[in-house]
Amino acid sequence: MSATWDFPRAARAELADGQLRANLRTATETIRAKRAVAVAEIDDWEELREAARLIKNETLEHLDQHLERFAANVTAAGGTVHWAADAAAANQVVIDVVRRHGASGVVKMKSLTTDETGLDDALEAAGFDALETDLAELIVQLGHDAPSHILVPAIHRNRREIRDLFARTIGAGRELSDEPAELAEVARLFLRERFLSAAVGVSGANFGVAETGSICVVESEGNGRMCTTLPPALVTIMGIEKLVPRLADLAVFLRLLPRSATGERMNPYTSLWTGVRDGDGPRELHVVLLDDGRTAALGDEVGRQALRCIRCSACLNICPVYQRVGGHAYGSVYPGPIGAILTPQLWGIERFASLPFASTLCGACADVCPVKIDIPEVLLHLRGAAVGASTSPAERTAFAAVAWGLAGPSRFSLAQRLGRLLQRPFLRGGVLRRLPGPLAGWSRGRDLRPVARETFREWWSRERDA
Amino acid sequence: MRIALFVTCVADTLYPEVGRATVSLLERLGHDVSFPARQTCCGQLHLNSGHRDEARLLARRLIAALRDYEAVVSPSSSCVGAIREAYPSLAAEVGDTRLERDARELGARTFELSEFLVRRLGLDDVGASFPQRVTYHSSCHSLRVARIGDAPLRLLRRVRGLELVELPRAEECCGFGGTFAVKNADVSLAMLADKCDGVIATGAEYCAGVDASCLLHIGGGLSRRGAVVRTIHLAEILASGARPGASRR
Numbered sequence: 141m142s143a144t145w146d147f148p149r150a151a152r153a154e155l156a157d158g159q160l161r162a163n164l165r166t167a168t169e170t171i172r173a174k175r176a177v178a179v180a181e182i183d184d185w186e187e188l189r190e191a192a193r194l195i196k197n198e199t200l201e202h203l204d205q206h207l208e209r210f211a212a213n214v215t216a217a218g219g220t221v222h223w224a225a226d227a228a229a230a231n232q233v234v235i236d237v238v239r240r241h242g243a244s245g246v247v248k249m250k251s252l253t254t255d256e257t258g259l260d261d262a263l264e265a266a267g268f269d270a271l272e273t274d275l276a277e278l279i280v281q282l283g284h285d286a287p288s289h290i291l292v293p294a295i296h297r298n299r300r301e302i303r304d305l306f307a308r309t310i311g312a313g314r315e316l317s318d319e320p321a322e323l324a325e326v327a328r329l330f331l332r333e334r335f336l337s338a339a340v341g342v343s344g345a346n347f348g349v350a351e352t353g354s355i356c357v358v359e360s361e362g363n364g365r366m367c368t369t370l371p372p373a374l375v376t377i378m379g380i381e382k383l384v385p386r387l388a389d390l391a392v393f394l395r396l397l398p399r400s401a402t403g404e405r406m407n408p409y410t411s412l413w414t415g416v417r418d419g420d421g422p423r424e425l426h427v428v429l430l431d432d433g434r435t436a437a438l439g440d441e442v443g444r445q446a447l448r449c450i451r452c453s454a455c456l457n458i459c460p461v462y463q464r465v466g467g468h469a470y471g472s473v474y475p476g477p478i479g480a481i482l483t484p485q486l487w488g489i490e491r492f493a494s495l496p497f498a499s500t501l502c503g504a505c506a507d508v509c510p511v512k513i514d515i516p517e518v519l520l521h522l523r524g525a526a527v528g529a530s531t532s533p534a535e536r537t538a539f540a541a542v543a544w545g546l547a548g549p550s551r552f553s554l555a556q557r558l559g560r561l562l563q564r565p566f567l568r569g570g571v572l573r574r575l576p577g578p579l580a581g582w583s584r585g586r587d588l589r590p591v592a593r594e595t596f597r598e599w600w601s602r603e604r605d606a
Numbered sequence: 607m608r609i610a611l612f613v614t615c616v617a618d619t620l621y622p623e624v625g626r627a628t629v630s631l632l633e634r635l636g637h638d639v640s641f642p643a644r645q646t647c648c649g650q651l652h653l654n655s656g657h658r659d660e661a662r663l664l665a666r667r668l669i670a671a672l673r674d675y676e677a678v679v680s681p682s683s684s685c686v687g688a689i690r691e692a693y694p695s696l697a698a699e700v701g702d703t704r705l706e707r708d709a710r711e712l713g714a715r716t717f718e719l720s721e722f723l724v725r726r727l728g729l730d731d732v733g734a735s736f737p738q739r740v741t742y743h744s745s746c747h748s749l750r751v752a753r754i755g756d757a758p759l760r761l762l763r764r765v766r767g768l769e770l771v772e773l774p775r776a777e778e779c780c781g782f783g784g785t786f787a788v789k790n791a792d793v794s795l796a797m798l799a800d801k802c803d804g805v806i807a808t809g810a811e812y813c814a815g816v817d818a819s820c821l822l823h824i825g826g827g828l829s830r831r832g833a834v835v836r837t838i839h840l841a842e843i844l845a846s847g848a849r850p851g852a853s854r855r
Contacts, residue, residue, distance in 0.1 A: 152792045161796075460779045464796045498790065500783025500797075501654060503750030516751075520692070523656030531656070543652060543660035546615065547667060552646040556619050571829055581791035585798065586826030589620045596618040596625035600641045 144530075145471040147494035154465045160296050164466055167295045168457040174403025175454060175508070182399070191392045193512040196448035199350075199383050200438060206350040206383045207429065213353025217415020219425040224377075227257035230428045234259060234342060234375050235266045237426060241373055243268070243339035249357070249364035250274035251344025252451055253377050253430060255287060255473040259342065270342070273331050273363040275324060282309045288467030288475065290453040291401050296466050299323065331363065341367035341422065345378035346397070346450065348427075349387050354414040355427070356390060358397060358407045365411050374422040380429050381438075381447040393450060396510040400452035433486030442521040446481045448511040453478075455505035455515060461498060470495065477505035481518040489522060493530040496522035538578075549597070559591040607637050610675035612668075612716070614682045614818065615647035617839075621818045627845035628681045628719055631732065634848060635723075644671035648685040653692055654784045662696045669693070669708050677726070678716040681841045684817050686718040687751030718748065719841055720816060724757040730764045735847030737767030740838075741810040743801070743824060745817040746779050758816050758840050765843060773813070774804040782823035798827045805835055812838045 154160060179185055199206055211221040224230035238246060245268040248254065260270040260281070272281040276294040280287050283305050287293030294302070303318040310330040316322060343364060347356040355376055357364050368374055384390065390412075398407040416425045438444050456462045456476030467475035471492070472483040480499055484492040496519045505515045527536075545555040566572045571587040574580075582588060594602075609632060613625040632639050649664030668689070672678050680686050693709035723729045742762060748754050762770050781787065781797025788794075801824055805813045813828070813835055815821045825837035 148790050148792065151790065155792050155796055460781070460797050461790075461793055464793055496656075497786065498793075500746070500779045500781060500786045500794070502746035502779035502783070504746070504777075504779070507750055517695070520653065520656075523654070524658045525656075527656035527658075539652060539655060539657045539660060543657070543663065546647045546649075546664055549643050549646060552615070559619070571826075573830075578788055581788040582826075584791055585795040585830060586787075586823065587829040588826055589822055591619050592622045594622060596613050596622040597641070597643065599622055599626060601643075604641070 144490070145492050145494055147469060147471070147498045150469040150471060151461075151465040151498070154469045159298070160466055161464060163296055163298050164463055167292065168463050171292075171403055171457045175400060175457070176403075178399040178403045178405060181405070182395070188392055188396055189510055189512050192396055192450075192510060193448065195384055195389050195392060196511055197445075199385060200381065200444060200447055203380065203383070203438065206385055207380060210348050210350040210353055210383055211427075211429070213351070214415065214425075214427050215353075217353050218417070219353070219415045219427050222426060222428045224428050224430045224432070226432050227430075228262070230257045230377050230430045230432075231259050231262035233426060233428050234340075234377075235263065235268070237373055237375055237424075238263070238266075238268050238340050241339045245269035245271065245338075246340045246342045246375075247271050247273050247334055247338040247367050247371065248277075248342045249344070249359065249367040250277050250293070251342070251377065252290060252473055253344045253379055254342060256432065257377065257430065259377070271331075271334055271338075273335070273367060274359075275327050275361060275363075278327055278331070279305060282306075286468060287473065289456060290451050290474070290476070290478075292453075296468075335363075335366045335370050338367075338371045340373045340375065341369075341371035343368050343374065343376045345376055345382050347390060347393060348378055348383045349390070350383050350385050352387050352414055354387065354412055356394075357409075357411045358394070359409045359411075360402065360407055362409050365409055368411055368413065369421045372422055373424040373426070375426040375428065377428040377430060380431055380434050397450055397452055400450075400454040400508070400510040437482075437485040440485065440521075443481065443485050443518055445513050446478065446485060446518055448513055449478050449482065450511060451478075452510055454508040454510065458504045458508050459499075460502065460504070461500065470498070477515045477519075478513070481513075481515055481522060484522055484526070489525045490529050493526040496520075496526055553595075553597060556591055556595050556597075560593075563590050608676045609637050609639050610672055610678045611639055611641050612645055612648075612672060612678050612680040612685065613641065614680060614685045616818045616822065617681060620822060621839065624681050624818055624839040624841050627839065627841040628679070631719075631841060631845040632679065634845075635727070635729070635732065640675065642671045642675070648688045650685060650688045650692075651784055653688065653696070658696065658699075661692075662700065665689075665693050665696055665709065666705060669705070669712050672712055672716075673708075676715065677722065678712070679719055679722045680716065681719045681839060682817050682819070683718040683721075683745055683748035683752040683754055684819060686716055686721075687747040689713050689716050691751055718752050718754050718757075718816060720757040720761055721752070721754040723844075724760055725754075730760050732761065732764075732844050733848045734764075734844045735766035736843045737847075738812055739769045739771060739808075739810045740812045740814050740843070741771045741773045741805060741808040742776065743773055743780065743805070743813055743815045743820060744776050745815055745820045746777075748816050749777060754816070758814075761840065761844060762814065766847070768843070771808045771810050773808055775800070776804075780820050780824050782820055784819075787823060798823060802827045802831060802833070806831075806833055808835075810835055812836055812843075814838050814840050814843060816840050
């Protein structure tokens with residue numbers, strides 16, 4: 141876990157998979173088109189984004205106060221609040237609850253935060269099992285695979301691959317077609333039984349409301365509501381940044397999130413619950429508030445805006461880099477542009493120094509972000525930090541040398557003339573076809589135009605200054 | 607109007623014809639163009655690679671070089687975007703309020719060429735003639751950093767004889783990204799392959815753009831494939847084939 145993540149190397153491996161690229165292109169373009177339609181329907185989309193940005197900023201500005209208020213209200217409504225400094229502490233809360241209930245494991249709804257903490261593995265190590273009940277998460281779990289998209293964890297799989305997987309695992313010997321409805325039915329039959337017998341459910345949270353202590357979850361399949369209502373005990377794990385101050389704030393986010401995420405006006409299931417009550421839902425509610433690097437990120441004036449993220453994944457779907465390499469190349473449960481700025485902040489720029497460079501700075505992500513995170517700005521900021529933390533002396537020297545050559549017109553003219561001289565042995569048919577050193581990466585698939593016979597400034601001084 | 611040309615280091619060194627075309631176009635439209643000789647580079651190479659101290663040094667130099675001109679015009683949306691969007695924060699992060707003020711002041715009078723023609727001068731038709739089939743790659747920084755909108759397309763539509771064909775996925779990045787093209791060469795090449803496929807599929811003779819750096823990338827990919835379609839900067843098209851003295855209809 142502590143090795144340095146090499147994005148270019150991981151990306152190369154993913155790029156070799158033509159099926160993956162085709163699956164990703166189809167899936168992301170479909171969601172993108174739906175999103176564009178859903179967003180265009182709303183006249184005040186930009187005002188909504190601005191409102192969301194301000195609400196999240198207000199939350200982060202006084203996060204300590206909002207957290208205390210939220211915790212007090214959860215407790216008053218009959219829940220138990222646990223503060224978890226890291227992933228292990230959060231997982232331990234679940235393990236303790238399972239143990240106390242004498243259960244064999246948990247049923248889980250889709251939750252990035254529990255993917256982040258590695259809850260499934262932690263439960264398994266403690267001798268319990270965790271069943272993923274979201275269809276796509278189940279696909280990932282059955283295939284001993286890792287999620288590759290925030291919202292569509294099995295986006296890298298197509299339906300034929302899923303049919304084969306189900307036939308091998310939960311299909312119970314049935315002959316299966318690759319019709320989505322039939323595949324979903326297989327999963328439904330398998331899951332229903334387990335919902336009814338589970339003693340402990342585990343959920344994440346899309347939002348926590350400080351003024352009421354309520355928790356809000358949005359989902360598409362309804363499995364989440366089963367997890368949060370059927371088992372007698374429920375553990376909700378949420379990052380500390382997931383709060384909004386007021387219940388009314390949800391009016392902004394519940395419009396922004398589904399349209400940004402799945403391109404729907406409204407998601408099929410929105411659950412909102414406050415504490416516990418007799419005869420309805422779980423009798424025991426545990427709310428785990430997870431830090432795991434968030435407080436440190438909050439201390440970074442430029443970087444903290446990443447904590448506004450509501451995990452819609454619009455930035456993944458629009459990103460030309462993500463679209464070609466998929467989620468696994470980012471080495472984190474948070475892939476794509478948001479992952480490139482969140483992962484290094486949560487778990488160390490030294491280890492994830494290659495992630496802020498996994499972008500062309502094309503800016504498409506910032507334009508679609510519903511909470512207006514300026515992802516390119518944070519990428520640039522983190523690149524600065526990465527250079528400070530882990531750049532090789534060779535690169536440092538090279539950039540210093542180039543800066544020297546650019547610092548003044550006479551040096552620059554000299555550099556241009558020098559380039560013209562040095563390029564001579566590489567010139568073939570008016571272009572540079574094979575380049576040495578770090579430029580070899582360029583010439584692997586591209587010709588390079590040479591330094592002109594007469595640069596612009598040479599022309600100007602000949603024509604105009606003479 | 608007294609205009610300073612910021613030619614950019616890439617055009618200066620690799621595409622001098624882009625600088626010459628910009629000068630000839632602006633002069634044809636009756637403007638007085640200067641080339642402040644102290645200019646070199648906007649510093650984006652360093653900024654985008656995380657070497658912020660060096661970027662700040664280059665920003666400081668460029669701000670000084672372009673002082674005292676009514677308008678600064680550049681044939682690069684990317685470099686204009688860097689001046690407008692990045693310079694103020696480069697100055698602010700070291701608490702240099704004077705540099706920050708100068709940066710904002712420069713940003714307010716700096717224009718990408720097509721933006722200058724359409725928005726500042728109110729021109730769509732610059733009297734150019736270019737009887738060719740042309741497709742247009744809208745570079746990322748033109749759309750999302752400098753935000754020049756459809757200014758290049760409005761100008762292209764008024765060029766005599768020019769047949770404009772739409773590029774599939776025109777708004778998607780070509781994969782250049784400065785040092786990204788080298789550091790993440792595999793991803794960059796995968797993006798470039800798709801872009802080149804799109805350009806070739808249009809059947810155009812030229813792929814036009816407003817950023818020499820993107821044209822360097824796309825042109826390098828097309829050249830490696832031996833494709834017949836060539837890249838061309840918008841300034842070259844707009845400077846083409848004009849009747850002397852005819853700037854407007």
